[in-house]
Amino acid sequence: MKNYLRGALDVGGSYWRIAALVPAGGAGLSTLLLFINIVLGLLPVLFILATSVMIGRVPGAVSDGVGSAEWRDLVAAFMAAAAAFVGQQILSPFQASLGELLARRVDGHVYQRLIGASLRSTGIGPLEDQKLLDELTQVVTTLEQSFRTAGLACAGLLALVARYTQLVACAAVVALVFSPFAALAIFAATMVFRKGNRGGLRQYSRLFARNVAMRRESRYYRALAIQPAAGKEIRVFGLADWLSDRYRTLQLGLLSLIWAERRRIYMKPYLAYTAFGFAMAGITLALLGRAAAAGTITLTQLALALQAGIAALRLGEAFPESDTPTQFGMFAYDGVQRFEAGVDAFDEKTTQLEPRLEPAGMPRTELRFEDVDFHYPGSERPVLDGLNLVLPAGRCTAIVGLNGAGKTTLVKLLARLYEPTGGRILADSSDVRHFAVDDWRRQIGIIFQDFNRYELTAAENVGFGAVEIAGDRDRLRAAARRAGILSTLDRLPSGLETPLARQYKGGSELSGGQWQRVAIARALFALENGASILVLDEPTAALDVRAEAAFFERFQDVTRGATALLISHRFSSVRHADNIVVLAGGKVIEQGSHDDLLATNGRYAELFRLQAERFTDEEETEPVDEADLAGDDVPAGEEPTGARPVGYAGEAPAGEAVR
Ligand code: ADP
Numbered sequence: 001m002k003n004y005l006r007g008a009l010d011v012g013g014s015y016w017r018i019a020a021l022v023p024a025g026g027a028g029l030s031t032l033l034l035f036i037n038i039v040l041g042l043l044p045v046l047f048i049l050a051t052s053v054m055i056g057r058v059p060g061a062v063s064d065g066v067g068s069a070e071w072r073d074l075v076a077a078f079m080a081a082a083a084a085f086v087g088q089q090i091l092s093p094f095q096a097s098l099g100e101l102l103a104r105r106v107d108g109h110v111y112q113r114l115i116g117a118s119l120r121s122t123g124i125g126p127l128e129d130q131k132l133l134d135e136l137t138q139v140v141t142t143l144e145q146s147f148r149t150a151g152l153a154c155a156g157l158l159a160l161v162a163r164y165t166q167l168v169a170c171a172a173v174v175a176l177v178f179s180p181f182a183a184l185a186i187f188a189a190t191m192v193f194r195k196g197n198r199g200g201l202r203q204y205s206r207l208f209a210r211n212v213a214m215r216r217e218s219r220y221y222r223a224l225a226i227q228p229a230a231g232k233e234i235r236v237f238g239l240a241d242w243l244s245d246r247y248r249t250l251q252l253g254l255l256s257l258i259w260a261e262r263r264r265i266y267m268k269p270y271l272a273y274t275a276f277g278f279a280m281a282g283i284t285l286a287l288l289g290r291a292a293a294a295g296t297i298t299l300t301q302l303a304l305a306l307q308a309g310i311a312a313l314r315l316g317e318a319f320p321e322s323d324t325p326t327q328f329g330m331f332a333y334d335g336v337q338r339f340e341a342g343v344d345a346f347d348e349k350t351t352q353l354e355p356r357l358e359p360a361g362m363p364r365t366e367l368r369f370e371d372v373d374f375h376y377p378g379s380e381r382p383v384l385d386g387l388n389l390v391l392p393a394g395r396c397t398a399i400v401g402l403n404g405a406g407k408t409t410l411v412k413l414l415a416r417l418y419e420p421t422g423g424r425i426l427a428d429s430s431d432v433r434h435f436a437v438d439d440w441r442r443q444i445g446i447i448f449q450d451f452n453r454y455e456l457t458a459a460e461n462v463g464f465g466a467v468e469i470a471g472d473r474d475r476l477r478a479a480a481r482r483a484g485i486l487s488t489l490d491r492l493p494s495g496l497e498t499p500l501a502r503q504y505k506g507g508s509e510l511s512g513g514q515w516q517r518v519a520i521a522r523a524l525f526a527l528e529n530g531a532s533i534l535v536l537d538e539p540t541a542a543l544d545v546r547a548e549a550a551f552f553e554r555f556q557d558v559t560r561g562a563t564a565l566l567i568s569h570r571f572s573s574v575r576h577a578d579n580i581v582v583l584a585g586g587k588v589i590e591q592g593s594h595d596d597l598l599a600t601n602g603r604y605a606e607l608f609r610l611q612a613e614r615f616t617d618e619e620e621t622e623p624v625d626e627a628d629l630a631g632d633d634v635p636a637g638e639e640p641t642g643a644r645p646v647g648y649a650g651e652a653p654a655g656e657a658v659r
Contacts, residue, residue, distance in 0.1 A: 014330040018150075018157045021333060024109040025102035025154060033098050033158050036091055041165025043088045045173060048307040050081035056300025099159060099321075103151030110150050110336055111143055117340045122437050124417040125346040125377055132342040134212055135335040142332040150336070153329025156322035163319055170312035174284075178297060178305040182284045186312045189280035193316025196273035198323055200265045205327045207261045214254050221247040281313055346377075349419050350437060357434040359443050361532060362427040363563055367391040367414070373422030373586075374406075374413060383409045385586030386423070391579075393428075393532075396555070396564040398577030400604065405583040407567045408449060411535050414565070415444055442466075445526030445562070446535040451519035455501035458489045461518050462496075465525030475528040482558050483521035484551060488514055512542040520551075520558075527562055534562040540573060552576050571608050580604065 022030045054077040060070030114136070118127065126132050142149045167190060175183035224230045225243055234240055288309070292302045318324075369389040375382045383406040391397045399407050412418050413425065416437050425432045432440055445465060454461050462480055463470030470476070476496070480486040492498035492508050499507035500518070510518065520539055527534060540548040551558065552573045568574050575594040582590040582597070582604050590602050597604035 014153075014326065015157060017333065018153045018326055018330060021106060021150060022102075022154045022157065025105040025151070029098065029102055029105070030158070033095070033102055033155075034161060036095050036098065037158050037162040038165050040088065040091050040095055041162040042169055043084045043091070044166055044311060045169040045308070047081050047084035047088070048170070048173070048304065048311060050077045050084060052300050052303035052307060053077035054081060055303040056298060059299070095159065095162070099155035102158070103146075103149065103155040106151035106154045107143055107146070107149045108151075110139070110333065114139060114143075114336055114339065117336075117343045120347075121343040122347050122350045122416070123419070124412065125349075126339070126343045129342065129346075129377060131378075132339055134216065135339045135342070137216070138212065139332045139335040139339070142329075148325065148328035148332060150329050150333035152325040153333065156325030156329065160319065160322040160326065163315055163322065167312055167315045170308040170315075173308040174305050174312070177301045177308075178288065178291070182287055182305070182309070185280045185284045186309050189277040189284075190312050190316040192273050192280070193277050193313075196266075196270055197316070197318040198327075200270075201318070201323055201327050203265045204261060205331070207258065208328070209331060211254060211257060214250060218247065218250050218254060221250065277313070277316065281309075284309055350416070351419060351433045352436070353431055353433040355434065356436060357430055359427060359430075359432075359435040359440050360530065362430070362443060363391075363393040363532065365393050365428050366426075367393070367533070367563060368426040368429075369410070369413075369423070370426060371423035372413065372420045372425065374409060374418065374420050376418075382586050384413070384420070387583075387587055389581060389588050391563055391565060393563045394561050395578040396559060396566055396576070397579045397581060398566040398568065398574040399581045399583055400567075400569070400571075400574055400607070401583035402607075406586055407583060408537055410583070411446070411448070411537055411565070411567070414533075414535065415446060416440060442526075442529070443531050444533045444535060445523040445531040447516075447519045447523040447537060447539050449537040449541070449567075451516070451522075453500070453515050453518075455499065455504065457497050457499050458492060458518065459496040461500055462521045462525050465522035466529030466531070469529050472528075476525060479525035479528055480518075480521040482524050482554070483517045484547070484554075485514060485517035485521055488517075513544065513547060516540070516542040524558065527560060532562055534559050534564045536564065537567045538569065539566070540568065540570070548573060571611060582607075 054074055057070050057074035057077060061068065061074045064070045118136070121127070127136075146152075167187070171183040171187045174186055221243060224234065225247070234243060285306075288297075288302065288305055291297045297305070367390070369387050372384050372387040372389075373382060374384040387406075387410070389410075399410065401407055409418075413420055416432065419433075427435075427443075454464065459473075459476060460470070462476055465479065473496075477486055480489055480496075488510075489496055489498075493506055499505075500510055500515075501507045502509040516539070520536075523534060523536070523539075540551055543551065548570065555576055564577075566574065566577055571594075574580055578593070579591060580594060580597055581588050582602075584603065590597055590600065590604050592600065598608065
């Protein structure tokens with residue numbers, strides 16, 4: 001019995017959590033909506049009461065005539081019934097629109113929590129974790145579509161109050177005017193119907209949660225079919241039929257699961273619930289009929305019990321305004337909670353050691369990776385395996401290795417976007433975990449391989465390297481100049497104030513190479529604010545060879561004595577480094593200067609020669625922006641269209657064997 005009630009009311013699970021979320025819509029609004037829903041639950045019962053009294057007074061009014069006491073009672077009951085009816089008509093739109101308002105407010109709150117959780121995460125782990133990413137995508141999709149959101153669940157829960165108020169009041173009426181047993185039987189029958197509907201919906205929704213992966217895949221195919229980026233290849237390789245077949249097969253698979261589950265959940269129990277419900281309702285109605293025939297109840301009582309009983313039984317149906325939103329809306333909220341918990345779990349791994357030290361100006365002697373192990377969460381495969389590496393302060397260390405060797409991972413560990421799973425990272429013999437994460441990151445200017453292209457002004461794009469001094473135009477311009485992008489930015493329609501996105505008013509789009517130099521400027525701007533470590537992960541991948549050569553010729557000026565870590569697949573740039581480190585199998589397998597490593601004739605020499613053999617004078621990169629190399633004025637975005645730059649035929653092999 002207890003479990004039955006739990007199933008019908010769903011008190012064991014989501015309702016309480018939804019109720020806890022309701023106040024996020026505002027205490028005043030929630031209270032008002034609760035009040036409106038209680039009134040909306042009572043008004044139909046008032047209507048039943050009034051019309052039953054009316055029916056009961058009809059014989060008396062007919063016999064006593066207009067103006068008699070019975071007549072006046074009948075008119076008063078009619079007025080009350082009319083008031084209850086009109087009241088319902090007036091309040092229902094309020095219920096709907098205030099429910100909508102509450103839903104939007106709660107959804108706003110949920111959005112804020114989601115963004116807050118995402119941004120407060122110290123590391124990048126939660127945003128790279130596939131399971132948490134799924135949660136995030138799922139929640140954001142519901143919010144963007146305003147479909148099955150947590151806010152709608154809250155409004156739905158309050159709407160449910162109206163239904164249950166009505167049910168309890170109807171049962172009370174039956175108990176008072178006829179028999180508590182009949183009231184109980186009607187209540188039980190209604191709850192059995194509810195159990196069938198509500199419980200079925202709950203089981204059905206579990207299927208929805210189970211096939212997340214299929215729905216994700218299906219969404220992906222849909223996106224492939226309609227997004228312009230994928231459109232080119234799909235046409236050129238003739239993938240359209242394959243894509244539509246694949247989508248159709250997947251979608252049919254998904255639907256057949258749903259159909260099968262629907263039959264299992266709804267069809268069979270439906271028969272059992274219906275039989276029980278009808279039995280209960282039948283017994284009650286039979287008792288009522290017998291009492292009426294025996295004359296043990298009045299006409300008013302009979303009308304009341306009949307109307308209230310039937311109204312109560314009708315409440316056994318599914319409530320579209322509350323059942324679906326409360327059941328599915330909570331998935332979205334569960335997703336938010338799991339994402340928050342995931343962020344917290346990741347952050348717990350970000351250790352802060354005491355005493356807390358101040359990293360300003362560090363490293364003065366060296367950065368050291370000491371026996372560092374690392375594997376990504378959810379994977380046992382070590383990416384770094386007892387890595388020992390020293391980066392001398394004020395020097396440039398280059399890291400090479402095959403794709404997947406762990407070079408970018410090493411950068412993530414240095415920036416404390418992940419914590420090593422073993423070993424430690426030291427700055428001048430202090431474990432970096434003694435520094436507050438934010439303080440430590442202020443020591444680092446970084447250009448990631450997949451750097452951000454902010455759809456904001458050029459000044460903001462550079463200024464984000466050190467937001468504290470972003471207003472200092474002289475230093476900002478100095479960083480842009482050293483990155484070789486200043487003249488390009490000055491030539492934009494509004495100079496540094498130009499939004500770097502064509503879709504914005506007065507905006508301009510930069511080429512890939514220009515964007516890369518903006519990102520370099522951003523990293524260099526961090527140096528202007530006192531950062532002492534410069535990390536360049538493929539800083540010139542989108543530059544053509546001449547621009548790259550120019551960049552590295554000025555490398556000393558560019559880095560300004562920072563402790564630099566350079567990752568590049570081009571030996572032409574790597575060879576400028578003071579020290580070259582070859583990474584393989586999660587370890588350093590060779591290190592030394594370019595000449596030393598060639599002389600050693602090991603892996604570096606092998607890879608270097610491999611690249612050299614493959615070298616052609618065709619670079620797949622962008623044409624050089626002559627203005628920034630020569631200081632001339634060439635408008636941004638207007639790329640030279642003439643002859644491609646001459647291949648950089650010196651000792652700079654190109655190719656992808658090493659990066
Ligand atoms: P590199 O920069 O040398 O090409 P990465 O550091 O990017 O290599 O990657 C090293 C290994 O770690 C690769 O096998 C890659 O698949 C894996 N890896 C990278 N990022 C993640 C991640 N977020 N989750 C799980 N594995 C990852």
